[in-house]
Amino acid sequence: MERNWDQFLAPYEQAVSELxxxxxxxxxQYRETSQHVPVEF
Known part of the structure; x- marks a missing residue:
């Protein structure tokens, strides 16, 4: 079964953008305090 991922994820696009x-x-904030940055994406 093949899915069209763009169509499947479209409703979540706004939420992902806000995240x-x-x-x-x-x-x-982590960079400004010279701390290790645990957030990568």
């Missing part, structure tokens, strides 16, 4: 924004903010 990326939050994770970038967390990553920036």
């Amino acid at each position: 990326k924004v939050k994770l970038r903010g967390i990553r920036k």
Whole structure:
């Protein structure tokens, strides 16, 4: 069974985008305090 992943994930696109924004903010805070950054994506 073959899936069209773009179509399957389309409803989650906004949520993933918002998570990326939050994770970038967390990553920036760690970098500003010269700590190890546990967030990678």
